Amino acid sequence: MTSALIGRSLPMEALPTTEVDYLQLGETSAISELWDGNVLTCPRDTPRHQMILNALGNALRAGRTDLNVITGIPVRLGPGRIAVPDLIITGAIDPDVPLVEAGSVRLVCEITSAASATVDWTLKMHAYAQARIPCYLVAEPERGLLHSHMLTAQGYVEQSVMQLVRVTGLNL
Template sequence: MTSTLINRSLPLEALATTEADYLHLGETSARTELWDGGVLACPRDTPRHQMILSALANALKANRTDLNVIAGVPVHLGPERIAVPDLIIAGTIDPDQPLVDARSVRLICEITSPTSATVDWSLKMHAYAQAGIPCYLVAEPERGLLHSYMLSAQGYVEQSVMQLVRVTGLNL
């Protein structure tokens, strides 16, 4: 059995199981994440997803020069955990390193889709809290909502629910 995870077929046993193996994969044809030694392939983004992502990035940047707003960059959450969130806001980072350390991330944002919602609301929410990322945004295009969570001692606590159109200006 083989996988077309990257631009060539690989035996399934050749898929990354460690951070070193994951980093050795390099560019792949799918967005991949490392979760506790297993590779998770994420679905491709739709044009709607990209439009929301761009609008959120612009709204979050809002003339701030002291923060880095970056889409689709791998974030090292801990041993054997590398996520590729839709969007991050980070302080000082090394732009030449392949991973952003979670300690530099101030906010992480995921845009749900029918195929990613369960992972975004459970696995990722828990892992981002465990990594100490102070703020988590979840955009739900299907419902037109943007949820804002702040980290507490018990995990993320919802702070607000906003209309996505009010934040992005997009009425999709």
């Protein structure tokens, strides 16, 4: 099985590649990430996912002018590891560089789906902690929950669980 990319296709399974090759992919019709030398692809988001993403972004941005709230941008977590989180909050960054360094990221957020929940709760949670990103939010639309985790020396520790509808105003 392949997923269509602009001008070419990539298999759904991982393909060995370098970071330089990954960055040369440019914009694709699938979300592509680099994990330890392998490009992994997944389909684009659903309207429900985008509605939650936009509402979370607006809630996190409220009243703040000193932070950047950015969706769908690659983040370099380390050598050979570039993730595309659903949403990040950064301090000052160069808006013309095609990816953000993990050291600039203050918060990362993933919105789970049936296809991504295991990866979001395990692989990504561990990789974001290893990259020393201070805060990790996980939104679970299926359960209507938003989990907030803070980084400690041992990894992420859950700080709170909120009703997603109370944070976003969306009752999906």
